[in-house]
Amino acid sequence: MSNLFLTHSIVGREQLTGFEFHPEKPYRFCCICGALFQDEQQRQITPDSHVEDIARATIARQEWAISHAKTHTEKEHEQLRMSGRAVTPEAAMRLVPYGISPLSDMVLCDEHEHAARTAPRLPQDDAEGKLTTHVGFSGVRNKA
Ligand SMILES: [Zn+2]
Numbered sequence: 509m510s511n512l513f514l515t516h517s518i519v520g521r522e523q524l525t526g527f528e529f530h531p532e533k534p535y536r537f538c539c540i541c542g543a544l545f546q547d548e549q550q551r552q553i554t555p556d557s558h559v560e561d562i563a564r565a566t567i568a569r570q571e572w573a574i575s576h577a578k579t580h581t582e583k584e585h586e587q588l589r590m591s592g593r594a595v596t597p598e599a600a601m602r603l604v605p606y607g608i609s610p611l612s613d614m615v616l617c618d619e620h621e622h623a624a625r626t627a628p629r630l631p632q633d634d635a636e637g638k639l640t641t642h643v644g645f646s647g648v649r650n651k652a
Contacts, residue, residue: 511594512612518605520630529635531607536569539595540580540588542602545572547637572637597623605631 515531518524528546529535534553535546549565577585588596595603595610597619603610604627613620 510612511610513594514609514611516607516609518607518631524630527631527634529606529631534565534569535635536573537599537603537608538573538576538580539599540584542595542599543576544603544606544635545569545576545637546635550637568637593617593620595620600624601627605629606635 518531521527528548528551529544530546530551533546534550535544537544547568549561549568553562553565593610593613593616595613597617600610600613600620601623604624609624610620614624615621
């Protein structure tokens with residue numbers, strides 16, 4: 509079964525200061541805890557971006573996902589797999605304020621629907637990735 513996510517704008521975003529996450533730019537999130545990754549290079553990606561910049565940003569997201577996955581136990585990964593859900597209710601509660609709603613989970617599971625309905629209206633913090641720590645490519649292209 510494929511899982512459906514609805515991405516939407518962050519209502520009240522203009523009230524947030526120093527908040528840099530953009531749901532329309534590339535990001536990765538954790539399906540177990542809802543942690544989000546989007547560094548500055550993700551936010552600079554446009555349809556006209558150079559293929560190397562897109563590759564570098566893709567690798568950074570992948571590296572974050574691999575590294576972050578290790579912060580959860582094998583049991584946590586297994587529990588999510590066995591649930592048949594895309595994300596945990598905890599992740600749903602964390603993601604909805606960022607404009608990421610796990611639609612199929614919300615429709616099929618009361619616990620997810622409740623989590624999404626009672627989630628904070630605005631994000632409580634920013635996505636991870638304020639410091640780029642990716643490896644594999646050196647240097648950052650300067651665009652005038
Ligand atoms: Zn996590």
